[in-house]
Amino acid sequence: MSNGWRVAVVGATGVYGETLLKVLGSREFAVDRLEAVASGASIGRTVEFRHEEQGITALESFDFRAVDFALFAVPAGVALEHAPRAAESGAVVVDASAAFAGDDSVPVIATALNAEAVGDYAERRILRSPAGAALSLARVLRPVVVGPGLVSAHIAAYLAVAGAGRAAIDELAAQCTQLLNGRPVPTAGPAFAARIAFNCIPTVGLVGDDGRTEAERWVTDDLAELAGVPASAIHFSAVHVPAFYGDGFALDFSTRAEAPTADLAALFAAVPGLGLPGGNAPTPAGDAAEQDEVLIGRLRSAAGGQRDHSLWIAADNLRQSALNTVTLVEVLARDHF
Ligand SMILES: NC(=O)c1ccc[n+]([C@@H]2O[C@H](COP(=O)([O-])OP(=O)(O)OC[C@H]3O[C@@H](n4cnc5c(N)ncnc54)[C@H](OP(=O)(O)O)[C@@H]3O)[C@@H](O)[C@H]2O)c1
Incomplete structure (x- = not known):
């Protein structure tokens, strides 16, 4: 039986999503299942993760019960609408938009500085990566x-x-x-x-x-x-x-x-x-x-x-943001699951 993680990159066709895939793929983080999610307009397109082509699933109909972690790389308005839905489905969300800036119930984490605050994810199951x-x-x-x-x-x-x-x-x-x-x-x-x-x-x-x-x-x-x-x-x-x-x-x-x-x-x-x-x-x-x-x-x-x-x-x-999100997930997986 495999003991890797199930990860969704939401906004996988964008510049930040692409960088997340690249950084995540380069780390020794066990990913069993990678879901590439974007808008319905991207259905039929593919993105690359660890040298394999991944088809795109539409966010509107994506069931977040299928993943442990959901890395959001979409505009703030889209994150505001879908990140809570993902969290309620049981995924832990890491959002890198400004959607939750100023929201005290969503901890902001820079793993190089306050990785210990990752444990505060439990209230909303949403964490925020700061502005790059x-x-x-x-x-x-x-x-x-x-x-x-x-x-x-x-x-x-x-x-x-x-x-x-x-x-x-x-x-x-x-x-x-x-x-x-x-x-x-x-x-x-x-x-x-x-x-x-x-x-x-x-x-x-x-x-x-x-x-x-x-x-x-x-x-x-x-x-x-x-x-x-x-x-x-x-x-x-x-x-x-x-x-x-x-x-x-x-x-x-x-x-x-x-x-x-x-x-x-x-x-x-x-x-x-x-x-x-x-x-x-x-x-x-x-x-x-x-x-x-x-x-x-x-x-x-x-x-x-x-x-x-x-x-x-x-x-x-851009790279700093992606690296922070990926290391944040690594800390979560290592210390809190
Ligand atoms: N660029 C950076 O340096 C950077 C760094 C850190 C964080 N961020 C944050 O990451 C987010 C995306 O930025 P970006 O620069 O990657 O923008 P981008 O290149 O324009 O990519 C936007 C992504 O969001 C998806 N998207 C847009 N509307 C959607 C919808 N209604 N439903 C589902 N998916 C939708 C797009 O999918 P389609 O291709 O299907 O339209 C695409 O994958 C922003 O919130 C930004 O603040 C960006």
Whole structure:
């Protein structure tokens, strides 16, 4: 008799679902049965898991009693509707959308930081993986909080279009092709409100009444919770750049205690999952894309002071999200079943 797990990836045809399948497939996690679930429009399509083609099942009619874990990779509205149904059917849900952000009955878990909170899944049988950018940034900021202390962090995020899904990747590719062939492109497409090719767009998601975008609110709140600081200490601005995969962050931060640059470098060097490559200037697409490590470089302090610092981060937020969800399931399976 087999003793592996039954797993559904809900949104298996999307960018995040595809990355989940890739990361899950690369781990030594025993999967007996993999269900690839998406919208009815994808019936007849296949996705790959561990070198085997998997047919798609429609979410509307999918019976979650067939699985132990349901990894949700669908838009927030779809997760809000179907994740509770999956949980009531007995599956444990891990959702990576913003659907349950701010819902205290759904614990937010970054396995590198608060894996012990996985045990709190029992109330709703739904756990939330934080915003990918918050995962990448928390790796860097949490050691500062527990080390010299963090007064404030100012972050400029340069986000690849992969974070906005398949349609955004297709839109950038199509616009680049058009422009390189000397053809005009529309000023807006289905995924972006402005041209993304050879351009930057300073709004990631809709702008709310407080002037912040959806992504800025979501990342700020998740990062504050993971790092263990008030949200008012985090100042986060996000820009879409015309890169496909791999994200960059320029981080300026102030420490409570004086922290010489060499001490900070030693602090970061001791953190698992953080890399300080020799060239000191890691790039998102060239060095970080599809890698599990968050890379930092260009660490420096303000002239004449040891409390104000800057550094550069290159990370793959998409990969960080998928890795977090998969390791979360590994912890659940190992410690709670
Ligand atoms: N992209 C990232 O970096 C990233 C990282 C972490 C978390 N996330 C979250 O993951 C979710 C998906 O993002 P994505 O970037 O992967 O988007 P995407 O590429 O557009 O994929 C969306 C997925 O959701 C499915 N879907 C959409 N509407 C559905 C419906 N009514 N019923 C069933 N399935 C439906 C799609 O299936 P069809 O192909 O059949 O339409 C597709 O598999 C979002 O909530 C996002 O916030 C994304």
